[in-house]
Amino acid sequence: MKDKSESLKIVNEDILRILGEQGGKCSLECISSKLNQPSSFEKAIKKLTNQELLRLQGDIAKLSEKGKATAGLICEKHNVIENYWIKKALADEEEAHQAAHLLEHHVSEKVIDNIRTISKIQRQGTLLSEFTGKEGMITNIVLEGGMFERLISMGFSPGEKLEIVEKLSNSIVITIKNKKLAIDREIANKIRVLEGVQFYG
Amino acid sequence: MNTLKIALVGQPNVGKSSLLNALVGPRVTVSNYPGTTVELTKAEKKFNGVEINFIDTPGIYSISDQSKEEKITEKVLFEEDLDGVVVVVDALSLERGLYIVLQILEARLPTILAVNFTEEARDKGIEVNYQKLRETLGIPVIPINPIRKNGISELLKVISKVDTYSTTPFSVQYDDHIEQGINQVSSKVDTTKLPKRFIALRTLEEDKDFYSYLEDEKILDKVKENLKEHPTLNNDIAITRYGTASFLAGEVTNISPVDKTISWEDKVDSFLLHQTWGPVITLLILFGVFSVLLVLGNFTQGLLTQLGDRLLDPLSGMTSSLTTILVSRGLTGLIAGVAIALPYVFLFYLLLGFLEDIGVLSRFIVNADRFLRKLGLPGKSFIPIALGLGCTAPASRATRVLATKEEQFYASSIFAFVPCSSRIAIIMGIVGFYGNSVLALSVFVTMLAAGLVWAFGMKKLFYLESEPLLLELPPYRRPLISNIFAKSWNRMKEFVYLVMPLLALGGIVYGILDWTDLANTIVKPLTPITGWLGLPNKTIIPLVFGFLQKDLTGSMLVSVLGSKISLSLSAIQLYAFGVASTIGIPCIIAFGVLVREIGGKRTTLLTVSTITYGFLIAGILLRIARLF
Numbered sequence: 077m078k079d080k081s082e083s084l085k086i087v088n089e090d091i092l093r094i095l096g097e098q099g100g101k102c103s104l105e106c107i108s109s110k111l112n113q114p115s116s117f118e119k120a121i122k123k124l125t126n127q128e129l130l131r132l133q134g135d136i137a138k139l140s141e142k143g144k145a146t147a148g149l150i151c152e153k154h155n156v157i158e159n160y161w162i163k164k165a166l167a168d169e170e171e172a173h174q175a176a177h178l179l180e181h182h183v184s185e186k187v188i189d190n191i192r193t194i195s196k197i198q199r200q201g202t203l204l205s206e207f208t209g210k211e212g213m214i215t216n217i218v219l220e221g222g223m224f225e226r227l228i229s230m231g232f233s234p235g236e237k238l239e240i241v242e243k244l245s246n247s248i249v250i251t252i253k254n255k256k257l258a259i260d261r262e263i264a265n266k267i268r269v270l271e272g273v274q275f276y277g
Numbered sequence: 278m279n280t281l282k283i284a285l286v287g288q289p290n291v292g293k294s295s296l297l298n299a300l301v302g303p304r305v306t307v308s309n310y311p312g313t314t315v316e317l318t319k320a321e322k323k324f325n326g327v328e329i330n331f332i333d334t335p336g337i338y339s340i341s342d343q344s345k346e347e348k349i350t351e352k353v354l355f356e357e358d359l360d361g362v363v364v365v366v367d368a369l370s371l372e373r374g375l376y377i378v379l380q381i382l383e384a385r386l387p388t389i390l391a392v393n394f395t396e397e398a399r400d401k402g403i404e405v406n407y408q409k410l411r412e413t414l415g416i417p418v419i420p421i422n423p424i425r426k427n428g429i430s431e432l433l434k435v436i437s438k439v440d441t442y443s444t445t446p447f448s449v450q451y452d453d454h455i456e457q458g459i460n461q462v463s464s465k466v467d468t469t470k471l472p473k474r475f476i477a478l479r480t481l482e483e484d485k486d487f488y489s490y491l492e493d494e495k496i497l498d499k500v501k502e503n504l505k506e507h508p509t510l511n512n513d514i515a516i517t518r519y520g521t522a523s524f525l526a527g528e529v530t531n532i533s534p535v536d537k538t539i540s541w542e543d544k545v546d547s548f549l550l551h552q553t554w555g556p557v558i559t560l561l562i563l564f565g566v567f568s569v570l571l572v573l574g575n576f577t578q579g580l581l582t583q584l585g586d587r588l589l590d591p592l593s594g595m596t597s598s599l600t601t602i603l604v605s606r607g608l609t610g611l612i613a614g615v616a617i618a619l620p621y622v623f624l625f626y627l628l629l630g631f632l633e634d635i636g637v638l639s640r641f642i643v644n645a646d647r648f649l650r651k652l653g654l655p656g657k658s659f660i661p662i663a664l665g666l667g668c669t670a671p672a673s674r675a676t677r678v679l680a681t682k683e684e685q686f687y688a689s690s691i692f693a694f695v696p697c698s699s700r701i702a703i704i705m706g707i708v709g710f711y712g713n714s715v716l717a718l719s720v721f722v723t724m725l726a727a728g729l730v731w732a733f734g735m736k737k738l739f740y741l742e743s744e745p746l747l748l749e750l751p752p753y754r755r756p757l758i759s760n761i762f763a764k765s766w767n768r769m770k771e772f773v774y775l776v777m778p779l780l781a782l783g784g785i786v787y788g789i790l791d792w793t794d795l796a797n798t799i800v801k802p803l804t805p806i807t808g809w810l811g812l813p814n815k816t817i818i819p820l821v822f823g824f825l826q827k828d829l830t831g832s833m834l835v836s837v838l839g840s841k842i843s844l845s846l847s848a849i850q851l852y853a854f855g856v857a858s859t860i861g862i863p864c865i866i867a868f869g870v871l872v873r874e875i876g877g878k879r880t881t882l883l884t885v886s887t888i889t890y891g892f893l894i895a896g897i898l899l900r901i902a903r904l905f
Contacts, residue, residue: 171506175452221483222343225515226747229288229339229376233519241543242550246647247746249550253370254401256546256752258643260745 087111087120089150089180092129092139096147100139107137154180201270204238204248205261209271211239216268223263230257238269280328283436284353286381287365288373289336290751292393292423294318295760296365297333299423300433303763315349315677327437332357338373339515340380342484344680351486354386355471361387361439363432368398368405368420371530375522378414382446384475387439390418391432397752402535410529415446424757449521451514454507455481458500465496482511542753549637555644562637563663566628570667573624574698578616585612602788610784613828614777622772625667626765629660633764634756639748646746652732653741655679656748658688665695669867670776671768672697673874680744686875686883687741693861693887694728696721699827700859707831708855711842720855727860727894731887779866783825787833796822809896810853811903813838813845820858827864853899860891 094110095102108117121137124130129143139147158176201215202208214236217227231253232238241256242249249258287293301320318333334353335346342348354362362381366374371392381388392405411418417435421428451459462477468490479487480497488494507513548554589605589612632638638660646656657678664672669692676685696704709717735741790796796818803817810816819833834854838845846854862868862884871880 171454220509221511222341224509224512225339225341225482226343228515228519229373230747230749231370231373233516233523236523241546242552244550244552244555244643244647246650247643249546249643249750253373254398254403255367255370255373256750258550258639258646258746258748258750260646260747262745263747 084116084120084123087116088124090177091117091120091124091137092143092147093150093154093180095130095137095139095143096151100144100147102137104132104135104137150180201268204250204259204264204267204269207240207269207271209240209269211237212269212271213237214267215270217266218268219263219266227263227267231255232267278323278326278328280330281360281436281439282330282332282357283439284357284359284362285331285333285365286350286354286362286377287336288338288367288377290749291336291365291367291374293333293336293365294764295423295757296363296391296393296421297331298757298760298763299421299426299429301331303759315345317349317353322433324433325437329433329436332359337377339377340479340484341482342486345677348486351484354381355384359386361389361436363389363391363436365391365393365421368392368395368403369401371405372519372523372526375525376519378416379447379449379518379522382414382416382448383472383478385446385472387442388416388446389432389435389439390414390416391428392418392420393423395420396422400535402533404531404533406529406531410525413447413525413529417442447525449518451517454504455510455514455517458504458510461500462491462496465492466490467492478514482514545753546640546750549640550643555640556647559641559644562632562641566625566632567666569628570624581612581616585609585616588612599789599792602792603785606784606788606791607781608784609829610780610782610826611777613784613826614780622668622671623765623769625664626671626768627761629664630761630764630768631756634754634761636751636753639750642748643746643750650743650746652691652729653736653743654688654691654732655684655743656746657744658684658691661688662691662695665692665697666701667698668772668776669695669697669863670870671772673867673870676874682875683741684743686879687735687739689871689875690735690883690887691728691732692863692867693883693891694724694731696724696859697827697863697867699830700863702828703823703830703858704855707834707842708851711846712848712851716848716852717855720852720859723856723894723898724860727856727890731890775870776866779869780826783865784829787822787825787829790822806892810857810892811896811899812850812854812857816854820854823858823864824868825865830858849899849902852902853895856895856898857892860894861888 090111091107094107098106104121111117121130121132124143125132128140129146130140131138154176157179158172201212214232214234216234217224217232219227236252239251240248241251247258247260248264249256251257285293285297297318297320301322315335317335320331320333322329322331332353334350337344337347337350340347340351340354342351353359364374364378364381366378374392378388378390390410392407395405398405405420407418407420419428419432419435421432423429450456458481459474459477462481463473466473466476468476471490476487476490480491480494481500491497501510504510549558585608589608629638632641642656642659645659649656649658649662657680658676660678661672661675664675672692672695673689676688679685679688704717704720708720787796799821800814800817803821804814806820807814807817815837816834818837819830822833823830834842842851862871862880868880868884871883875883
């Protein structure tokens with residue numbers, strides 16, 4: 077049951093997004109050709125009409141005022157995710173578009189806000205070894221292989237909050253995820269931290 | 278009776294050993310995993326008519342093949358035919374624990390999640406929704422408190438029924454490209470023992486222990502070549518997994534803000550981890566530990582020696598037949614062993630275990646790291662080196678905490694310059710007693726200086742780079758006394774079963790050499806050595822046979838030179854004797870343990886080179902001193 081209503085929600089959102097991209101007006105044929113899974117298309121159109129998000133004029137669908145606002149939100153979500161994927165994962169546009177298609181339905185407003193913040197601060201921040209603040213957010217780890225996984229599994233992940241406890245001549249003591257860790261300056265040199273980021277949740 | 282084989286897995290400091298303690302009591306056996314030096318703890322428990330055999334694995338941060346501990350854990354998890362795995366996680370940092378959980382679920386092992394430190398988490402405003410976690414992961418989740426024994430019987434109940442669960446657990450979804458790569462590799466996996474998807478992931482993450490499951494390793498290169506979007510594939514897999522763990526943790530925890538006051542722990546740390554005060558306090562506490570050991574040790578040693586004398590007394594009246602000599606020498610060695618083992622080694626282990634369990638030891642490592650790294654040694658080598666001040670044999674064994682064979686070899690060479698209790702006794706009891714305290718102190722200083730020169734030399738010569746420090750500092754906790762005793766006894770067992778017989782054996786061998794007068798036959802050919810050291814020829818006997826029995830060096834010296842040592846040896850000669858007999862791998866017992874740890878060839882190389890180095894230094898300094 078859950079799966080069905082979930083996929084219906086996805087189709088609903090896709091229809092709204094396509095209509096939004098097409099300037100609020102589009103033929104049903106055109107919409108269904110652009111859909112990833114056109115299975116419950118008719119049902120979705122019916123539901124959207126009931127919710128007064130769109131109106132049908134023959135085989136042309138038109139967004140209502142309420143529908144335009146909703147579609148706008150979805151489009152924005154899509155764009156944020158797409159941009160995030162292009163920049164962050166170095167994906168090409170088509171892939172990023174596909175990823176955005178998949179994620180836009182599942183990602184909450186809070187996450188979108190977080191992505192906006194992260195996208196802005198990418199490749200920003202100072203090296204942990206030169207960081208002078210009291211707390212900050214990890215923005216980047218430039219290490220490969222075993223050491224990267226070790227750090228990740230200790231909670232050093234981009235986006236995590238980190239607090240400086242003590243700075244010693246050869247190591248830095250920090251708190252991350254309620255745990256104190258001593259980390260060599262050599263490793264701290266590979267971690268970027270940004271001060272003064274708003275933390276969500 | 279139905280038997281179940283269950284592994285305990287978790288990150289370091291999540292309370293795995295206290296959980297095992299709560300599950301089965303302190304009746305555990307510690308054994309080396311075959312062919313390695315990493316320890317596994319095993320214990321069994323009968324519950325509801327089921328015999329549960331627990332295997333406690335070393336703490337690891339993730340399933341990987343990077344460290345010895347991780348390799349062993351992989352072996353236990355994937356080659357031991359387990360019935361189930363209990364993963365212990367810390368409620369304070371749930372995402373970190375979930376990272377391992379997700380990895381184990383990828384292998385589709387029947388998994389039970391035990392969440393520890395729930396009260397501590399609640400104090401920090403973290404509330405975990407166990408029901409939601411259970412539903413999301415599709416596995417049993419049980420909050421536990423091993424100290425108060427909460428949740429233990431519930432956990433046992435779930436474990437005893439582990440073979441009846443049939444669920445489809447949660448699985449991490451990677452992005453399309455990675456999933457495609459996983460599918461491609463999966464099609465080339467040749468096993469039914471483990472899920473193909475799991476093998477694909479492990480091999481894509483470059484875990485070499487799983488390459489043998491592939492039909493053809495080339496598939497990995499092929500897949501990676503096609504995955505241009507992921508130039509660092511293993512990083513991306515790890516980050517997706519952590520992201521999923523973090524997302525799950527966020528979904529099932531409720532964090533309410535709590536007043537952020539500076540806790541007493543932070544206050545303690547601001548001293549213990551202070552740039553200058555940290556090392557000072559570390560040294561002071563170590564000094565305190567040794568003062569306690571010295572006082573208590575001298576007391577018990579006195580008692581034991583008296584007891585030993587009474588035991589040996591009837592033997593001294595008999596004719597000096599071979600048997601009496603062998604028995605008395607063997608007993609002397611054994612008694613010397615008990616006299617060191619009980620006070621120094623066991624007490625030392627107890628104190629060290631206490632410092633470890635209250636969480637102070639890890640801070641010491643951070644402080645020591647600053648100095649040890651300058652010598653090319655990792656901070657972790659602090660523990661074996663500190664242990665070396667008690668007895669070199671168990672300290673040699675403790676070098677196994679180090680990451681590589683090279684580090685282990687190098688750290689072992691440092692023992693040549695860390696005086697153990699027997700060598701301290703030589704310096705105090707011979708050099709200090711027959712000479713003076715300044716002379717004794719200068720032997721200590723010489724050892725330290727010689728050690729520093731050795732260490733810097735080794736570092737420069739072999740371009741040693743120690744592993745950078747990355748250490749979790751556990752919160753200060755009230756220790757579980759039974760845990761400390763169990764741990765100390767486990768460390769002590771090695772000493773009792775290996776070192777004590779060797780001590781007796783060393784005494785017996787010296788007895789034979791003494792009785793057959795073979796000891797004296799080495800005096801002549803080795804006169805160049807005593808000549809170099811500026812010592813009477815006969816002193817070669819305590820120098821050489823001290824290696825069999827360091828504690829008998831003093832009495833051997835007396836027996837070859839007579840009791841008026843201060844008349845036979847000048848102050849400078851006493852100093853040279855002190856240096857020559859204390860620098861180097863000290864005795865056959867340490868030698869024996871080192872052979873097991875780093876191999877025969879390397880141990881021989883180390884022993885010969887350090888002893889030669891000691892003799893060289895003693896001779897050179899003697900000549901310099903004579904100039905004045």
